[in-house]
Amino acid sequence: MTVSANTIPSRRAAPALQVQLATHPEQVLASQRLRYNIFALEQGAQLVSAAEGLDRDEYDAYCEHIIVSVVETGEVVGSTRVLTHHAAQQAGGFYSQTEFDLEQLLPQLSTHSIEIGRTCIHPQFRNGLGISLLWSGLAQFMTQHKVEYLFGCASISMADSGAQALAIMNEARQAHLAPDHLRVTPHKPLPAGLASSQVQMPPLLKAYLKLGAWVAG
DSSP states (O other): OEEEEOOOOSSSOOOOEEEEEOOSHHHHHHHHHHHIIIIIIITOOOOTTGGGTOOOOTTGGGSEEEEEEETTTOOEEEEEEEEEHHHHHHHTSOGGGGTEEOTTTGGGSOSSEEEEEEEEEOGGGTTTHHHHHHHHHHHHHHHHTTOOEEEOOOOOOOTTTTHHHHHHHHHHHHHTBOOGGGOOEESSOOOSOOOOSSOOOOHHHHHHHHTTOOBOO
């Protein structure tokens, strides 16, 4: 699976990008390094593998890794990982189950379900092209594997003690909340507090909702 995007004309030409499944351990390692830079250094997440300068866990070995890279250099500038229903059985469950109680959701999903996670784009490629190319690779994967349901966790910074997360969740309850039978319960609820007066939706979550995703919890 490889999809390419032509160079965008501008004052300073942007490099051509391509999306594909990682086929070498070095590509997965580059994805984990990108994830660390974004989730730990940029967003302040506390990662078990931080000392290595990587974001990785036991689920990586069971996942397919879709990567966006620069055609000329091979630098990985975007990625997401995909855990199929079959691979999740081998892994002992989905990653989302470590964050949420999925007891009500999972019976509603068929075996043609996938979990996506650790989705990230390098800051220099958040102009829409990087995300669009990543989505096109994911769409191709879904078509090839006849995927019916896609779910996963989206990250929101808690640097403000949850004020922005509460604001985002309040908006989601009004416009994007899943039907009752597709709801999930977090193992660690948002802390009580005042919601921010303005909603600053993270780019990836904004993209999910624009595509018609529901917020399950």
